[in-house]
Amino acid sequence: MLQPGNNLPKTILLLLLAILPFTTHAQQQATPSWARETAEEKAKRMQWWTEARFGMFIHWGLYAVPARHEWVQYYEQIPPEEYKARYFDKFNPDLYNPKEWAAQAKAAGMKYVVLTARHHEGFSLWDTKYSDFKAPNTPAGKDLIKPYLDAFREAGLKVGFYYSLIDWQHPDFTIDGTHALRNSKEARATNSNRDMDTYRQFMKNQLTELLTKYGKIDQLFLDYSYPGPDGKGRKDWDSEGLLKLIRKHQPHIIVNDRMDLNDVDWGWDYRTPEQFMPQEWVKDNGRRVPWETCQTFSGSWGYHRDENTWKSTNQLIAMLIETVSKGGNLLLNVGPTARGNFDARATERLEGIGQWMKYNNRAIYGCTQAPEEFQKPDNCFLTYNPETKRLYVHLLQWPFKTIYLPGYKGKVKYAQFLHDGSEIKYTSRSNASASEHMAITAGENDLIVHLPVEKPQVEIPVIELFLE
Numbered sequence: 491m492l493q494p495g496n497n498l499p500k501t502i503l504l505l506l507l508a509i510l511p512f513t514t515h516a517q518q519q520a521t522p523s524w525a526r527e528t529a530e531e532k533a534k535r536m537q538w539w540t541e542a543r544f545g546m547f548i549h550w551g552l553y554a555v556p557a558r559h560e561w562v563q564y565y566e567q568i569p570p571e572e573y574k575a576r577y578f579d580k581f582n583p584d585l586y587n588p589k590e591w592a593a594q595a596k597a598a599g600m601k602y603v604v605l606t607a608r609h610h611e612g613f614s615l616w617d618t619k620y621s622d623f624k625a626p627n628t629p630a631g632k633d634l635i636k637p638y639l640d641a642f643r644e645a646g647l648k649v650g651f652y653y654s655l656i657d658w659q660h661p662d663f664t665i666d667g668t669h670a671l672r673n674s675k676e677a678r679a680t681n682s683n684r685d686m687d688t689y690r691q692f693m694k695n696q697l698t699e700l701l702t703k704y705g706k707i708d709q710l711f712l713d714y715s716y717p718g719p720d721g722k723g724r725k726d727w728d729s730e731g732l733l734k735l736i737r738k739h740q741p742h743i744i745v746n747d748r749m750d751l752n753d754v755d756w757g758w759d760y761r762t763p764e765q766f767m768p769q770e771w772v773k774d775n776g777r778r779v780p781w782e783t784c785q786t787f788s789g790s791w792g793y794h795r796d797e798n799t800w801k802s803t804n805q806l807i808a809m810l811i812e813t814v815s816k817g818g819n820l821l822l823n824v825g826p827t828a829r830g831n832f833d834a835r836a837t838e839r840l841e842g843i844g845q846w847m848k849y850n851n852r853a854i855y856g857c858t859q860a861p862e863e864f865q866k867p868d869n870c871f872l873t874y875n876p877e878t879k880r881l882y883v884h885l886l887q888w889p890f891k892t893i894y895l896p897g898y899k900g901k902v903k904y905a906q907f908l909h910d911g912s913e914i915k916y917t918s919r920s921n922a923s924a925s926e927h928m929a930i931t932a933g934e935n936d937l938i939v940h941l942p943v944e945k946p947q948v949e950i951p952v953i954e955l956f957l958e
Contacts (some may be wrong), residue, residue, distance in 0.1 A: 524734050525756035536759060536780060538648060539709070539744050541856045542601035543814050544847075547652070547784055547823035548591070549606050549791040552613040554828040555580045560792030563611050563658060563670045569677075570659045570670070573611065574623065582629035586830025588641035594832060595647060598840040599847030599854070602648035604711050604821060605638055607700055609652070609792075612659030616703075620695045623659050639704050650709030651700055655693070655727050655749070662689040667720035690728050694735055701739035710736060710743050711762075715750035723750040733757065746782075760819075767809065771817040771859055782819035785809060787836055793825040800835055803842030807950050808871075810843070810854065811884045815871040817859040846949045849909040853882035853952050865896045882908065883953040888945040892930055893953075895937040902937060904956040909948045915940045 527535075553560045555577040563573050595603055608614045614624040616635035625634045642649050657663045658670045662685045671677035701707055712732075717723025724730070729749035736745060744759045751757025752774075760780035761772045772781035787806070788797040801809070806822065813820040824836045832840070847854065853873050860872040860881055869887035874880070881902075885893070895902075895916075905914040916939045922929035932938050945951065 520754070521756050522730070522734065524737055527756070532759070535742055536744055539602070539760075539819065540780065542648070543819050543854050543857065544598075544600050544810060545602040545604065545648075545782075545819065545821045546595040546598070546600045547604050547791075547821045548826065549609065549652075549793075549823055550615070550826045550830075551606055551609045551792065552577050552581055552611055553609070553792040554826060557793050557795040557828065559790045559794050560609055560611075560825070562792075564668070567670055567673060569674075570612075573670075574659070578623075578628055580629075581625070581828060583634070583826075583828065583830030585827075586630075586634065586637075588638045589644075591638070591824075591826070591832065592641040592645035592647065594837065594840050595642070596645045598844040599851050600647065600822075601855075602650065602709060603642050604650040604652050604709055605635070606652040606654075607635060608654050608657075608696070610654045610656040610658055612654075612657040612663075614696070616699070618696055618699055620692055620699075621660075635700075635704065648708040650711065650744075651707060652711040652713060653697060653700065654713055655715065655722070656713075657689070657692075660689055660692060662686065662692070664689075666722060668716055668722075686726060690726075690731075693727070694732065697732065697735060698739065701736065701743075707740050707743055709745075710740075711746045712748050713746075714748040717750055729757070767812060768816060768818070778817060780819075781817070782821050783813055784821040784823065786823045786825075787839055791823055791825055793827050793833065801839075803839050803846075804949055806839055806843055807846050808884075808886060811871045811873065811950065814854055814857050814873045815859060815884075842949065849948065850950075850952050852880075853884065853908055853954070857882065863901075864898070867893055867895060879957045881955040881957055883955065885951045885953065888951070889941060891941055891943060893939045893941060894932050895939060896933065897935045898937040898955075899935045901958055902955050903958050905939065906954050907946060908952040908954040909946060914953060 549560055551560065553562050556562050559565065562568070605615070607616060612621070612623055614621055616624065617626045617633040618624050626632055639649050656668065664681045664684045664686055665671050665677050715723050715727065727749060729751050733745065733749065733751065736743060746760060746762050747758035748762065749757065760782055761774070763772065763781065763783045765785060767783065768781070771778045773779065788794060788800045790797050810820045824832055826832055856877060857873040857875045860874040864872060864881060866872050867883065869885070869889070871884040871886065873882045873884065883893070899918045902916070905916055906912055907914060916937050918937055919929070919931050920934045922931050930938050939953065
């Protein structure tokens with residue numbers, strides 16, 4: 491440590507004062523004027539999303555008809571003409587009732603929703619002027635986006651779109667290693683006649699429709715970049731131009747990180763780990779950043795009739811808790827059927843999550859990772875609300891009579907079960923005489939929480955600690 495009176499600190503200070511204005515100016519120069527935003531402005535723009543913690547992803551498109559995964563065209567290498575001929579006139583969602591979707595999302599405790607306006611297959615759910623490969627031209631016969639937005643807004647949920655940067659149907663999208671026709675030499679040969687400039691303008695036209703025809707859109711999930719040989723990245727999408735367009739039409743929208751702009755702070759709002767749980771709070775260059783993990787009930791995003799790897803309700807609730815315990819959001823996906831209803835397996839799990847959230851959502855909304863001074867007990871997750879200064883202990887495995895809170899002595903003034911508001915007793919005792927062979931003891935600074943032998947009728951019980 492440097493000592494007062496040493497000339498080095500003064501020298502360093504003067505150097506820093508000289509460099510900082512230049513550095514700030516350089517950073518401002520590197521950030522386009524339309525993208526400039528202070529940390530405080532960004533935090534305010536994202537506040538609703540950070541507090542919500544739990545949203546619904548909906549993958550719905552033509553792939554619901556084959557019902558074999560949303561990448562069925564890619565996996566089975568089906569040419570675009572054949573794919574359209576086989577499924578386009580079979581898409582007839584006669585049971586589509588977005589008010590039912592919204593009611594199920596709200597009952598499950600979700601606060602926002604993101605719907606696939608267009609996935610990689612290139613099928614648009616709205617009445618776009620720039621493609622005939624759209625829902626109104628199928629037996630559906632109408633724009634499916636507007637009723638979705640109306641229903642979810644009416645239910646009080648924030649609304650968003652997923653939009654694919656990839657389009658296997660568009661005649662100007664060049665065939666690459668992620669295309670359904672990647673292994674066709676004849677198809678590859680057509681690349682000389684394909685014009686990515688035309689495709690880029692097509693994307694901008696469609697995004698302009700989505701962002702100007704339907705009112706305020708809260709979130710946009712663009713998917714995805716794969717730069718490198720036989721791939722596509724920022725130059726292929728004109729990612730900066732796309733983002734500028736998005737910010738122009740919806741200045742307050744929250745945008746994900748899949749446009750290959752991750753090396754600049756202004757190119758994304760949050761990170762998107764997919765189908766796995768990060769080990770810790772997601773970081774960028776060593777600093778914690780907003781993040782959202784997108785997860786499925788099963789192994790598929792689109793409706794997959796024969797998928798058998800469905801997560802249990804307990805697993806899904808634990809996933810939500812763990813995500814919040816690491817400072818993140820959970821976007822949990824439903825893949826509606828070709829007739830437009832939620833699969834019974836999805837409905838069952840949504841109801842189970844909703845039953846838990848009804849009594850325990852206080853441990854989710856507005857919560858985040860616990861301060862480092864609070865160590866996680868065995869078989870538990872911790873979430874923390876910095877506004878109310880309450881700590882939540884989620885008991886993944888029900889213990890026998892006692893749970894130990896290491897180092898919590900003097901930090902807790904009251905404890906209760908969250909689901910029913912009933913008091914929980916706790917003590918602190920570090921020693922006992924040799925004859926007290928039934929006395930419970932713990933470390934000098936630990937708390938001993940006394941629990942009933944029988945687990946409460948809650949999927950994952952939660953202890954609410956009122957902190958000093």
